[in-house]
Amino acid sequence: MSANLSMTANSTDTLTPQSEARLMEFTRSQLFAKTFREGMNMVEETAAYLDGPGRADSKRLSRDDALTYASQSMRLTTRLMQVASWLLVQRAVKEGEMTLTEARADKYRLVAESKDGELSFSEVARNAYALPARLLDLMARSEQLYQRIMRLDRSLYGAIAAQQGNTVADQLGRLSEAFKR
Numbered sequence: 001m002s003a004n005l006s007m008t009a010n011s012t013d014t015l016t017p018q019s020e021a022r023l024m025e026f027t028r029s030q031l032f033a034k035t036f037r038e039g040m041n042m043v044e045e046t047a048a049y050l051d052g053p054g055r056a057d058s059k060r061l062s063r064d065d066a067l068t069y070a071s072q073s074m075r076l077t078t079r080l081m082q083v084a085s086w087l088l089v090q091r092a093v094k095e096g097e098m099t100l101t102e103a104r105a106d107k108y109r110l111v112a113e114s115k116d117g118e119l120s121f122s123e124v125a126r127n128a129y130a131l132p133a134r135l136l137d138l139m140a141r142s143e144q145l146y147q148r149i150m151r152l153d154r155s156l157y158g159a160i161a162a163q164q165g166n167t168v169a170d171q172l173g174r175l176s177e178a179f180k181r
Helices: 017-027 030-051 053-059 063-094 121-127 133-164 168-180
Strands: none
Touching: 017 030, 017 063, 017 133, 030 053, 030 063, 030 133, 053 063, 053 133, 063 133
């Protein structure tokens, strides 16, 4: 397994033995197992709602509220797919199917959800009282889960990303600046 955890010779692309051990310890922990189950259960629960009762709920909404429902359900689904992807990457590391070098690639990092033009859950909930309570509940729980996993991601991989200076947030910032010109 240690060969699977080996890193390249580039000093900005290496993990300290302590960082490697911490990452592996996390993937084998009860916290990870519980978080993995919670995340996957939420994905299943959300899919069951949106494909079942959620369809009927959305048909009962006014046109404006149905549009809000559609946009928020897409946002919810996207958020949960990012969570599921992150969790599956961590499980792949645990099972030796992915190296730590691969797992810490930018494409697997979670980023803070954009506040530019997007409403937070609390803003949506405050102004969308007609949305089904079940959708609002799923949105709130998914946002909490996403934030918790983002903190885990930063805790486990943040120092590495800072060393590399090439995080997704950096890339998005550069893109944003390029389009402002």
